[in-house]
Amino acid sequence: MTRRVDWVVFDVGGTLVDETRMWRVWAQRIGISEIRFLAELEAVLAARLHHREVFARLAPGLDVAAAERAAPFRITHEDFFDDALPALDTLVAAGFQVAVAANQPEVTEAILVARGLPLAFALSSERAGVAKPDPAFFAEVGKACGVPSERIAYVGDRIDNDVLPANTAGMLSVFTPRGPWGRLHATWPQAAQAALTVEKLTDLPEALQARV
Ligand SMILES: [Mg+2]
Structure with a gap:
C-alpha cells in the first residue's frame, strides 16, 4: 500500500x-550504582510493570514526585x-x-x-x-x-x-x-x-x- x-x-x-543521564541522576539521588539501577529498571520493564516500580524496590519510602520537584531533571x-x-x-x-x-x-x-x-x-x-x-x-x-x-x-x-x-x-x-x-x-x-x-x-x- x-x-x-x-x-x-x-x-x-x-x-x-537518550535517558541514560536521567537514570544516572536518579541512581545518585538514591545512593546506588548506575548499573544496579539500570538492572532493576530492566527487570521491572521485563515484568511489564510501570517504571515507577523501580523506586518502590530500590528506595521504598522515597517521595519521587517531591524529589523531582526539589531538583527537576531537565533535558540538555x-x-x-x-x-x-x-x-x-x-x-x-x-x-x-x-x-x-x-x-x-x-x-x-x-x-x-x-x-x-x-x-x-x-x-x-x-x-x-x-x-x-x-x-x-x-x-x-x-x-x-x-x-x-x-x-x-x-x-x-x-x-x-x-x-x-x-x-x-x-x-x-x-x-x-x-x-x-x-x-x-x-x-x-x-x-x-x-x-x-x-x-x-x-x-x-x-x-x-x-x-x-
Ligand atoms: Mg519513549
Whole structure:
C-alpha cells in the first residue's frame, strides 16, 4: 500500500533523547550504582510493570514526585541521540513537517523549542491533559497536525505506548528499538506490527520516502 506521509511526529524519551543521564541522576539521588539501577529498571520493564516500580524496590519510602520537584531533571543538548538532530534537519529539508508529542512535563516543550529544533509544534502530555497510550492523546496529535491521520508517521521506542496506539489511530507507526524499552520491546511479537522499524533516525527520511 502506498500512502502519503507528510508529518513525522516524535516521542521524546528513548527516541530523540537518550535517558541514560536521567537514570544516572536518579541512581545518585538514591545512593546506588548506575548499573544496579539500570538492572532493576530492566527487570521491572521485563515484568511489564510501570517504571515507577523501580523506586518502590530500590528506595521504598522515597517521595519521587517531591524529589523531582526539589531538583527537576531537565533535558540538555548532551542528552540527544547523535542521530536525532541530523534526522530532524534532513526530514525538514525533504519537505516533511516534524513535531514532538510525548509523555513529558510541559517544561520539555519550552526546552525543545529553545534548542532551536525545527519543530512545527511540541505537545506534552501535561499540557494535553491526557497521556499515551490513550487514544485521546493521539487524537490531539492529529488535531495539532491538521491533516488526516494516515498522513502522519508517529515514531517511538515503545510498542505499547507508541506503535500500537499509533496504528489504532490510523497513523504510520515507526519503531526505534533502542533504550531500555526499545531493546525489550523488540523481542515482543507485537513488534512486527510496526509499519516501519528503523535502527537509526537518520534512516527515516529514506524509509518514509520509499513508501510514498
Ligand atoms: Mg519513549
